[in-house]
Amino acid sequence: VARPLYDDEPFFEEYSTLPRSINGLAAAPEWPTLRELLPSLTGARVVDLGCGFGWFCRWAADEGAAEVLGIDVSERMLGRARAEAPSPRISYERHDLEGLELPADRFDLAYSSLTLHYLADIVPLFATVRRALTPGGSFVFSIEHPIHTAPRRPGFVTDDGGSVTWPLDQYVDEGPRATEWLGAEVTKHHRTTGTYVNELIAAGFRVRAVVDWSPSPEQVRAEPGWAPERARPPFLLVAATAS
Amino acid sequence: VARPLYDDEPFFEEYSTLPRSINGLAAAPEWPTLRELLPSLTGARVVDLGCGFGWFCRWAADEGAAEVLGIDVSERMLGRARAEAPSPRISYERHDLEGLELPADRFDLAYSSLTLHYLADIVPLFATVRRALTPGGSFVFSIEHPIHTAPRRPGFVTDDGGSVTWPLDQYVDEGPRATEWLGAEVTKHHRTTGTYVNELIAAGFRVRAVVDWSPSPEQVRAEPGWAPERARPPFLLVAATAS
Numbered sequence: 169v170a171r172p173l174y175d176d177e178p179f180f181e182e183y184s185t186l187p188r189s190i191n192g193l194a195a196a197p198e199w200p201t202l203r204e205l206l207p208s209l210t211g212a213r214v215v216d217l218g219c220g221f222g223w224f225c226r227w228a229a230d231e232g233a234a235e236v237l238g239i240d241v242s243e244r245m246l247g248r249a250r251a252e253a254p255s256p257r258i259s260y261e262r263h264d265l266e267g268l269e270l271p272a273d274r275f276d277l278a279y280s281s282l283t284l285h286y287l288a289d290i291v292p293l294f295a296t297v298r299r300a301l302t303p304g305g306s307f308v309f310s311i312e313h314p315i316h317t318a319p320r321r322p323g324f325v326t327d328d329g330g331s332v333t334w335p336l337d338q339y340v341d342e343g344p345r346a347t348e349w350l351g352a353e354v355t356k357h358h359r360t361t362g363t364y365v366n367e368l369i370a371a372g373f374r375v376r377a378v379v380d381w382s383p384s385p386e387q388v389r390a391e392p393g394w395a396p397e398r399a400r401p402p403f404l405l406v407a408a409t410a411s
Numbered sequence: 412v413a414r415p416l417y418d419d420e421p422f423f424e425e426y427s428t429l430p431r432s433i434n435g436l437a438a439a440p441e442w443p444t445l446r447e448l449l450p451s452l453t454g455a456r457v458v459d460l461g462c463g464f465g466w467f468c469r470w471a472a473d474e475g476a477a478e479v480l481g482i483d484v485s486e487r488m489l490g491r492a493r494a495e496a497p498s499p500r501i502s503y504e505r506h507d508l509e510g511l512e513l514p515a516d517r518f519d520l521a522y523s524s525l526t527l528h529y530l531a532d533i534v535p536l537f538a539t540v541r542r543a544l545t546p547g548g549s550f551v552f553s554i555e556h557p558i559h560t561a562p563r564r565p566g567f568v569t570d571d572g573g574s575v576t577w578p579l580d581q582y583v584d585e586g587p588r589a590t591e592w593l594g595a596e597v598t599k600h601h602r603t604t605g606t607y608v609n610e611l612i613a614a615g616f617r618v619r620a621v622v623d624w625s626p627s628p629e630q631v632r633a634e635p636g637w638a639p640e641r642a643r644p645p646f647l648l649v650a651a652t653a654s
Contacts, residue, residue: 314623315558315579325578335568335576336558337642340625360623360644361604375618380557380603382583399580401603 173352174242182350192223197394198310198381198403202281205377205407207306209233212276215300217265217293217309218283222249222258228279229255237275239263265293270300277301280309282403285317285356288344290364294371301410307373313380313404317345317358324396334400361404373408381405416595417485425593435466440637441553441624441646445524448620448650450549452476455519458543460508460536460552461526465492465501471522472498480518482506508536513543520544523552525646528560528599531587533607537614544653550616556623556647560588560601567639577643604647616651624648 173179187195196202209231216224219238228236238260240246246260266287278297284290297307316322318339324332342363345356365375380401383394416422430438439445452474459467462481471479481503483489489503509530521540527533540550559565561582567575585606588599608618623644626637 315582319576320574331563331580333562333578333580336579337574337576339558339643340623340641362621362623362647365608365618365621369619375608376612378605378608378621380583380605398583400582404605 172241173354174240175244176352179350179352180242180244188223189221192221193227196281197383197387197391198405201379201381202308202310202405205308205379205405206279207277209277213274214277214279215239215270215275217268217278217280217297218286219249219260220245220281222246222252222260224279224281225249225258225260226253226255228277229257233257233277235259237261239265239268241265268293268296270296272299273302274300275302276305278305278307278309282310282312284309285311285358286354288357290359291367291371294367294373298371298373298410303410305410306376306407307368307410308405308407310381310403310405311364312356313401314339314359314361314364315400316402317356322347324399332396332399334396336400364404364406368406368408372411374411376407376409377405379405415484416597417483418487419595422593422595423485423487431466432464435464436470439524440626440630440634441648444622444624445551445553445648448551448622448648449522450520452520456517457520457522458482458513458518460511460521460523460540461529462492462503463488463524465489465495465503467522467524468492468501468503469496469498471520472500476500476520480504482508482511484508511536511539513539515542516545518543518545519548521548521550521552525553525555527552528554528601529597531600533602534610534614537610537616541614541616541653546653548653549619550611550651550653551649553624553646553648554607555599556644557582557602557604557607558643559645560599565590567642575639575642577639579643607647607649611649611651615654617654619650619652620648622648 193199209228212233213235214228214233215237217239219225219240222238225236225238236258241264249260319337326332342359345358347354381403382398382401388395436442452471455476456478457471457476458480460482462468462483465481468479468481479501484507492503562580569575585602588601590597624646625641625644631638
């Protein structure tokens with residue numbers, strides 16, 4: 169495993185100051201919509217792929233999950249996750265999601281928040297998740313929206329009249345995108361919405377919901393700085409069932 | 412039924428000069444991909460929603476469909492469809508797709524090409540199609556891609572360096588979009604990809620494929636003018652099964 173970016177001291181410190189690093193799910197505006205896509209967690213066995221500081225793992229345990237496994241590649245993030253409100257029902261393991269193996273027929277829910285767009289190839293992970301889920305189990309994830317990851321120069325443009333647009337290009341050209349984030353170079357892997365959906369189906373999932381998520385008009389009223397996020401969806405939320 | 416635009420003489424004449432009006436499926440670059448989403452047509456009963464000049468209906472009959480019903484709102488288009496290579500296995504009926512009724516459990520395939528984005532509400536039509544299909548029957552359609560229908564001012568922009576982008580805005584604001592096409596004002600109805608997928612699932616379909624379609628690199632080499640179409644997909648292709 170290459171040294172993960174999140175274990176780099178300055179990047180980790182920067183990341184730790186983000187609202188969702190400090191306040192967790194409550195600071196993630198897409199969380200209420202993502203939560204609605206989740207099955208009941210009472211007695212469920214849950215795996216969180218890219219668990220970060222463990223906010224979702226702790227929430228799932230509070231919701232009655234029997235067992236929660238958080239997986240992340242960053243030792244620093246796992247260290248903080250383990251230190252926060254340890255629960256006998258939560259465990260954390262360090263793994264790279266590329267090449268991840270999981271026991272078969274073992275989980276009722278696989279969850280992943282804003283992680284899968286960092287994987288060069290999602291096909292092996294989708295197969296691993298499908299095998300690890302019980303029949304009827306759920307796979308619920310969010311990613312940066314393909315409209316967000318596609319462009320050569322991602323960014324909003326404001327014209328003289330104050331109209332905001334998101335200049336889209338190379339949408340159907342899948343592959344790596346080098347971007348800068350929190351002062352570091354971060355490589356994301358762009359895939360179309362259709363590819364995510366079709367690879368889920370090919371792996372043996374039944375698609376349950378696809379949400380092109382932007383903040384609601386109410387959320388924009390509360391946070392006017394988010395208004396441009398309605399020009400194009402920042403996140404794609406997907407729910408699927410192991411069929 | 413309001414007088415359809417396609418029955419307006421100048422518009423109809425303009426429309427009739429388009430490559431795909433003259434050469435049919437062979438002139439539609441998305442057709443090879445759409446065709447791959449179709450089930451076997453041998454002995455199938457087929458309905459084409461927005462059949463236009465009947466190119467697909469004739470192709471389906473040639474492929475061995477037992478019975479093909481073409482539906483369109485334009486009497487002029489149906490007149491030409493009826494005049495071209497009449498087959499006892501093809502019939503045409505004039506209906507508006509809004510408020511359409513079809514017999515239950517009657518078709519093995521419902522097909523629609525570049526039509527559904529003209530409907531203000533797809534929910535009633537999806538319910539009608541679901542009821543009209545036999546169990547396991549297919550619904551395969553193309554629409555203008557939501558990325559295409561979304562913007563206030565749809566159009567490519569070329570910067571000083573020659574880079575082409577598609578300035579996207581108001582993606583999550585669903586509703587009517589007034590555009591000009593062939594000298595006429597045409598109202599399209601923008602919906603997100605997620606809405607199409609989720610309404611299919613709500614109507615009782617299982618999603619089989621979602622394709623963000625742009626011309627392939629090979630097609631662009633043959634038709635260099637299509638190069639900008641790789642900046643953003645012009646069409647969305649969807650296949651679903653009545654479950």
